[in-house]
Amino acid sequence: MDTVNIMSSESNYHHGSLRAALIKAAFTLLDKDGIDAVTIRQIARVVGVAHSAPANHFKNKRELFTALALEIFKQLSKTLKSELEPNDKNLRESIHAFSKTILDFGLKHPNRYTLLSRRDCFNSSDEELYKSMEEVYQHMTRILSTHSNEDNLDAQSQAIALWSMIHGYVMLRLEGALISGSDELTGEDRQIAIVDVIINGLI
Amino acid sequence: MDTVNIMSSESNYHHGSLRAALIKAAFTLLDKDGIDAVTIRQIARVVGVAHSAPANHFKNKRELFTALALEIFKQLSKTLKSELEPNDKNLRESIHAFSKTILDFGLKHPNRYTLLSRRDCFNSSDEELYKSMEEVYQHMTRILSTHSNEDNLDAQSQAIALWSMIHGYVMLRLEGALISGSDELTGEDRQIAIVDVIINGLI
DNA sequence: ACATCAATATGGACACTGTCAATATAATGA
DNA sequence: TCATTATATTGACAGTGTCCATATTGATGT
Numbered sequence: 001m002d003t004v005n006i007m008s009s010e011s012n013y014h015h016g017s018l019r020a021a022l023i024k025a026a027f028t029l030l031d032k033d034g035i036d037a038v039t040i041r042q043i044a045r046v047v048g049v050a051h052s053a054p055a056n057h058f059k060n061k062r063e064l065f066t067a068l069a070l071e072i073f074k075q076l077s078k079t080l081k082s083e084l085e086p087n088d089k090n091l092r093e094s095i096h097a098f099s100k101t102i103l104d105f106g107l108k109h110p111n112r113y114t115l116l117s118r119r120d121c122f123n124s125s126d127e128e129l130y131k132s133m134e135e136v137y138q139h140m141t142r143i144l145s146t147h148s149n150e151d152n153l154d155a156q157s158q159a160i161a162l163w164s165m166i167h168g169y170v171m172l173r174l175e176g177a178l179i180s181g182s183d184e185l186t187g188e189d190r191q192i193a194i195v196d197v198i199i200n201g202l203i
Numbered sequence: 204m205d206t207v208n209i210m211s212s213e214s215n216y217h218h219g220s221l222r223a224a225l226i227k228a229a230f231t232l233l234d235k236d237g238i239d240a241v242t243i244r245q246i247a248r249v250v251g252v253a254h255s256a257p258a259n260h261f262k263n264k265r266e267l268f269t270a271l272a273l274e275i276f277k278q279l280s281k282t283l284k285s286e287l288e289p290n291d292k293n294l295r296e297s298i299h300a301f302s303k304t305i306l307d308f309g310l311k312h313p314n315r316y317t318l319l320s321r322r323d324c325f326n327s328s329d330e331e332l333y334k335s336m337e338e339v340y341q342h343m344t345r346i347l348s349t350h351s352n353e354d355n356l357d358a359q360s361q362a363i364a365l366w367s368m369i370h371g372y373v374m375l376r377l378e379g380a381l382i383s384g385s386d387e388l389t390g391e392d393r394q395i396a397i398v399d400v401i402i403n404g405l406i
Numbered sequence: 407a408c409a410t411c412a413a414t415a416t417g418g419a420c421a422c423t424g425t426c427a428a429t430a431t432a433a434t435g436a
Numbered sequence: 437t438c439a440t441t442a443t444a445t446t447g448a449c450a451g452t453g454t455c456c457a458t459a460t461t462g463a464t465g466t
Contacts, residue, residue, distance in 0.1 A: 013460055014414060034323065041452065050416050052454080057414090061453065119378045120237065133380075157393060160372070160381060161400035165364065168371020175322045177336075178363060190360060197364035201404030216431055217443055243424065253445050255425080260443090264424065 019057040021047045026068055030111045035118065040064065065115070065122040066129060072112045073132035076105055080139045091147035092199055098140055099166050099195045106170040114174060117167070137163070144202075158202055165198045222260040224250045229271055233314045238321065243267065268318070268325040269332060275315045276335035279308055283342045294350035295402055301343055302369050302398045309373040317377060320370070340366070347405075361405055368401045 015021065025046040029037045040061055041051045058064040083101040084094065106113035115121065123129070141159050169191075172178050218224065228249040232240045243264055244254045261267040286304040287297065309316035318324065326332070344362050372394075375381050 013416085014462075018414080036323070039452070040454090051452095052417080052456095053415055055415095055454075117374065117378060117380075119380065120239070124379070154396075157396040158400065160375070160393070161368065161397045164371035164375055164397065165368040165401065166371070167375060168367035168369070169363070171320065171374065172363070172367055172370060175320060176327070177320075177322065190363070193357070193360040194364045194367065197361065197404040198368065198401055199404065201400040201402065216445085217433075221443080242422085244422080254423095255446085256444055258425075258444095 015047075015049060015053075018047070018049065018053065022054050022057060022064070023067060023071065026064065027071075027112075030068065030115065031109065034111050035115055035121065038065075038068075062121070062123055066126050069116060069122045069124075070126070070129045070132055072109075072116055073129065073136055075112075076102075076116075077132060077135045077139070079105055080136065084139060084143075091143070091203065094143045094147070095162065095199055095202075096192070096195055098143060100191070102166050103170055103173070103191060106174060110174050113170060117171060162198055162202065165194070169194055218250075218252060218256075221250070221252065221256065225257050225260060225267070226270060226274065229267065230274075230315075233271065233318065234312065237314050238318055238324065241268075241271075265324070265326055269329050272319060272325045272327075273329070273332045273335055275312075275319055276332065276339055278315075279305075279319075280335060280338045280342070282308055283339065287342060287346075294346070294406065297346045297350065298365065298402055298405075299395065299398055301346060303394070305369050306373050306376070306394060309377060313377050316373060320374060365401055365405065368397070372397055 022043055025043045026038050029039070029042060029046070040054050040058075043064075044051045044054055047053075054064070058067065080098070080101055084097055089097060124133070137159075140163060141155065144155055144158050144162070225246055228246045229241050232242075232245060232249070243257050243261075246267075247254045247257055250256075257267065261270065283301070283304050287300055292300060327336070340362075343366060344358065347358055347361050347365070
């Protein structure tokens with residue numbers, strides 16, 4: 001009746017939904033101990049299958065990470081969508097909301113966000129992945145394009161500048177690379193001030 | 204006579220300056236094939252010593268990468284120093300020079316720059332490394348502090364915003380993550396426009 | 407119902423890695 | 437000179453990704 005048996009089968013030679021189980025286990029390892037802890041053999045161990053079973057679902061480790069990255073981009077895109085939904089914001093509010101969503105996501109899932117910036121780990125020319133990446137990107141370009149501004153800069157440069165700063169700030173926060181001088185740098189006020197800098201430059 | 208024999212010794216059981224040779228080989232591998240190609244055993248193979256010889260000079264791989272990162276930070280700091288030397292620039296010119304230096308360095312040595320943002324690979328709480336990191340950072344803070352501006356923002360926020368955007372832009376360029384829409388995004392004009400965004404926000 | 411084939415899982419193997427231990431050699435200093 | 441220290445060697449171990457031959461199952465067409 002079901003095309004996918006999860007637990008009902010008496011023999012458990014075939015898992016039934018191994019691919020999903022592998023991805024789930026991979027995220028558990030990723031979130032807990034970082035990218036290096038994500039190991040094909042460890043994943044297989046967690047799920048309880050042979051070390052070479054994953055090969056049937058992911059040609060190699062690169063493809064596994066590609067699947068993870070796709071999942072993360074989708075998750076991020078979904079979060080952005082719901083977070084930017086009430087569209088009655090002006091440009092400044094929209095950019096703040098966008099920036100805050102990205103930063104919050106990065107801080108909440110540091111290893112997932114880090115994975116996204118490790119292009120060497122996955123196949124970023126994968127078609128489905130590319131579509132998902134572009135979807136995230138378009139949340140931002142839409143904000144910039146809907147609010148017409150005195151075009152001292154073309155839209156592309158604005159988008160890149162904004163994205164560069166947000167991405168850079170998140171990465172620096174995650175790397176712990178923000179060398180503290182005299183005071184604390186991780187407060188929410190600071191974050192708002194940072195984003196204001198680029199908004200002042202854009203508007 | 205010499206405390207360090209490089210080639211003069213008849214027996215080559217002791218290399219003489221193995222540590223330097225290892226770092227040199229490591230950079231060759233890093234530049235050519237990226238971080239993952241930097242392997243203790245491969246380095247030893249290149250230099251022509253036993254696979255465990257490096258252990259006498261680097262406790263583990265982490266310490267090797269720490270040494271590499273230190274070298275890179277020093278190199279970057281030196282480049283910044285010489286590039287920012289003629290100090291007769293105004294704020295805008297100084298920031299452009301700083302940004303251009305960082306970006307040029309990143310594009311010229313992509314794998315070295317990438318290594319710097321992989322804090323998981325090295326011990327960033329190493330004292331000497333920390334000093335070197337702070338030196339790079341201070342090139343920027345000095346620019347911002349010497350040119351007094353109408354302080355709508357505190358210096359820390361300005362520094363972080365600037366550094367975030369430069370770092371983010373370089374990373375995105377290196378990752379190839381700048382999804383091209385209608386036109387090219389990698390020209391020098393684009394780079395200047397990007398930096399102008401944040402300058403307009405700062406001033 | 408049955409034979410066949412594709413999908414999926416297993417265990418073994420291989421080359422590679424980082425790290426450790428025991429040993430060998432050379433340089434140094436009292 | 438001789439003991440100590442620094443440096444190098446070989447060997448071992450567990451872990452990894454990937455491939456291979458084999459085994460089991462689900463699905464398909466007749």
